[in-house]
Amino acid sequence: MSEQKIIDGKAFAAKLRTKIAAQVAVAKSKHGFTPGLAVVLVGEDPASKVYVRNKGEQTKEAGMASFEYKLPESTSQAELLALIDKLNKDAAVHGILVQLPLPKQIDSQAVINAIDPDKDVDGFHVVNAGRLATGGKGLVPCTPFGCLLLLKDLLGDLAGKHAVVIGRSNIVGKPMAQLLLNESCTVTIAHSKTRDLPGEVRRADIVVAAVGRPEMVKGDWLKEGAVVIDVGINRIERDGKGKLVGDCDFQSCLPKVSAITPVPGGVGPMTIALLLNNTLIAAARQKGVEL
Numbered sequence: 001m002s003e004q005k006i007i008d009g010k011a012f013a014a015k016l017r018t019k020i021a022a023q024v025a026v027a028k029s030k031h032g033f034t035p036g037l038a039v040v041l042v043g044e045d046p047a048s049k050v051y052v053r054n055k056g057e058q059t060k061e062a063g064m065a066s067f068e069y070k071l072p073e074s075t076s077q078a079e080l081l082a083l084i085d086k087l088n089k090d091a092a093v094h095g096i097l098v099q100l101p102l103p104k105q106i107d108s109q110a111v112i113n114a115i116d117p118d119k120d121v122d123g124f125h126v127v128n129a130g131r132l133a134t135g136g137k138g139l140v141p142c143t144p145f146g147c148l149l150l151l152k153d154l155l156g157d158l159a160g161k162h163a164v165v166i167g168r169s170n171i172v173g174k175p176m177a178q179l180l181l182n183e184s185c186t187v188t189i190a191h192s193k194t195r196d197l198p199g200e201v202r203r204a205d206i207v208v209a210a211v212g213r214p215e216m217v218k219g220d221w222l223k224e225g226a227v228v229i230d231v232g233i234n235r236i237e238r239d240g241k242g243k244l245v246g247d248c249d250f251q252s253c254l255p256k257v258s259a260i261t262p263v264p265g266g267v268g269p270m271t272i273a274l275l276l277n278n279t280l281i282a283a284a285r286q287k288g289v290e291l
């Protein structure tokens with residue numbers, strides 16, 4: 001059980017943020033603009049508040065402008081759409097993120113599709129999903145993008161690898177499968193109706209777990225030497241204490257894998273780093289410059 005099996009997403013993300021900060025400095029000194037990210041939080045979900053605070057802090061650390069909008073739980077869809085319209089028109093805002101989930105009176109997909117696709121740094125707009133599916137130049141969802149960078153850093157060329165993505169959400173599973181397909185992997189998308197999930201996972205060189213079920217994937221489901229990317233972030237109680245665990249049972253998986261991401265410290269920090277990267281990409285495109 002060697003140490004280096006455990007992928008240090010936190011360190012990788014920190015390195016990426018250093019590179020981003022250097023490019024932000026060039027945007028300012030050479031091109032005279034500051035990339036700006038607006039994050040909109042509706043309601044009081046405590047977990048969401050933590051993520052939004054981390055995003056704001058890391059945005060400023062990278063030298064970007066951070067705009068935070070905190071709206072009450074009772075906000076109507078019309079009020080939220082009015083804010084999006086204002087941010088779409090604001091030249092200082094190059095990226096817009098509306099924190100999910102939204103309160104139930106609001107149709108999330110309608111809100112996401114109201115964001116200017118070129119400012120949609122989550123990559124959730126239907127136009128960006130379409131661009132990803134058809135090989136266009138869009139904005140790629142942060143979590144799958146971060147997972148892909150970790151995999152390429154570890155394995156280099158991914159062509160011909162068998163990847164099993166567990167989970168079919170629009171925000172992780174589907175775009176992850178698309179990215180792996182674009183890298184010429186053979187991709188299986190598994191989900192709650194998949195027959196014999198352990199059997200599917202056993203064929204995988206690469207497993208991406210994004211189901212939101214604590215410790216579901218067991219070590220005996222894995223092929224010897226598989227690479228496991230654990231996207232799950234589940235808060236559980238164990239021995240009377242709150243604990244953060246992934247979708248993979250880390251203890252049983254570790255002896256079987258060639259590499260695995262931990263939770264915390266794996267995919268989570270990459271998601272925020274890729275959000276900053278997307279903001280930089282969006283800003284550079286809006287300004288028509290190469291950084």
Ligand SMILES: Nc1nc(=O)c2c([nH]1)NC[C@@H]1CN(c3ccc(C(=O)N[C@@H](CCC(=O)O)C(=O)O)cc3)C=[N+]21
Nearest residue numbers: 051097098099100101122264265266267268269271272
């Ligand atoms: N429009 C939208 N875009 C998102 O990207 C989005 C969202 N809504 N809603 C909530 C989820 C969740 N999310 C995380 C980001 C970073 C960590 C992260 O940095 N986690 C750390 C620490 C976790 C902790 O200690 O709580 C880690 O895994 O090491 C986790 C979760 C982004 N999300």
Ligand SMILES: [Mg+2]
Nearest residue numbers: 122141142143
């Ligand atoms: Mg994201």
